[in-house]
Amino acid sequence: LIQTNQSLDKLYIQENPKLKYRVLNHWDNLNGTVERGYAGYSIWNWERLPSYKEQRYTDYARANASIGINGTVLNNVNAQAKSLRTDWLVKASGLADVFRPYGIKVYLTAKFSAPKEIGGLNTADPKDPQVRKWWKEKVKEIYSLIPDFGGFLVKANSEGQPGPQDYGCSHADGANMLAEALEPYGGIVFWRAFVYQNERHVDRVINGYNEFKPLDGKFAKNVFVQPKNGPIDFQPREPFHPLFGGMPDTPLSLEFQITQENLGHAGHLVYLGTLFEETLQSDTYENGKGSTVSKVLQNYGESHGISAIAGVPNIGTDLNWTGHLFGQANWYAFGRLAWNPDTSSGEIAEDWARMTFSNDKSVISPVLKIMMMSRETYVNYTMPLGLNHIMNYDTHNGPEPWHDDPVWTAFDYHKITRDSIGVNRTAKGTGATGQYHNPVREMFDDIRKCPQEYLLWFHRVPWNYKMASGRTLWDELIYHYYKGVDEVRQMQTIWNELDGKIDRERFNHVASLLKYQEQEAIWWRDGCLLFFQDYSRLPIPANLEQPKHSLKYYKTIPFPHDWKGRYE
Known part of the structure; x- marks a missing residue:
């Protein structure tokens, strides 16, 4: 209130958090790198822990405590078993000692195959008594070193990670084994619902629901199933995950991504508060109108006694912590x-x-205008109208709707042909719409009712389809891509109003990154539209800024720099 110049007259504030567990899920590797992190290296200096405790650990704890975060998972979901070895647990205990005064508990990602890799067993089968005994002894050791240890986060049977299905067991079997070991100490398990095996014949959107819905009610009381906010993978826009509202007998923890894996990395100004709010305020209709994702999460506190939310942070060793x-x-x-x-x-x-x-209105007004338009701007110049997963296969930055190899192809996500584009996920297609409650199901299933922002997510649409604007689908796509670039330029103009009103270092930092963002927005716009045009055979209106390079150019180099025309 002081910092925002608000009145302290008759000050009386009493607040309780609406969710019990508010946790950061670091994707930090033990070698100091950060998977999908764009703000430098991990801030955990494992070599010097536990003895040397850097001031930054305290700064980190204070920052998180100031916004109510009360837990942090130290290591990557793509875990290494050695993080559970005694020597590494001692290191983790050093961080726990720093965080404890700030009310922040330490959690660890557990690799499911740890009993084999570091325990000397020949199996990690959750039904094996020796495996269960090993986990109980390991948990006992952890609590002897970290008395307030929070519990485990687990990624299993997804993207090559080991899990209970390797032994013919279910996700519930695996989670409950760990929950049993943690329960005497008050520990919990976050079991991720991000599961897919990249089977080309299976629509990835329906995977998580199909695997976890049948297990509703079969998880131990100290287990959270943790889906991402949407059913694919942290895309710039996704409909809410149908598991929210679909597993009433199992507490779910929602996983957001704060780091901008598919949103331009740390080079793009994209305020994600609007994305988070869009998901949280989506109505699941689980118990009729008003059953928003937010309410679903909060209601677990009453129905199960626990509630949670998680975020994959954008924190690193950059001087400003977050890169941008x-x-x-x-x-x-x-x-x-x-x-x-x-x-x-x-x-x-x-x-x-x-x-x-600043509290100066001439500063606040332009800053807020930029922030509140920024996420929709990014969607416009990258993946508008429900397009998704057409980013570069390796880097997840920049366009690559043309990526096509035997293992992975972007064509599964846009299904482009000479006459249409989009994925049919209706009842007559992959059936993804059927995973939602009515009236959401009917809305998504009917092309006339489907919100425009999810059109190509749920429907295959002809290029000449007439949109609500009166434009054809092709012209609507062009409109959004060009609008996105124009909006980045508007953001530059608005930011320039602050010249002289804030310090030179931060002004120049943002100004230079907005120029970078403009360049990348043009890269997205031109690369995607030229690729789509190869199929639609329709023109980009002559009155618009025309692409400076050929499609071959964008396909050949993985970043938007003109190498003196050598790839033209």
């Missing part, structure tokens, strides 16, 4: 929404802007 100055707003927004999932993203943005820059 505005990336700090996403870390902040996650914490605020974890405390109260019904808070307005606009209110959060204003609080952050006032505390970060």
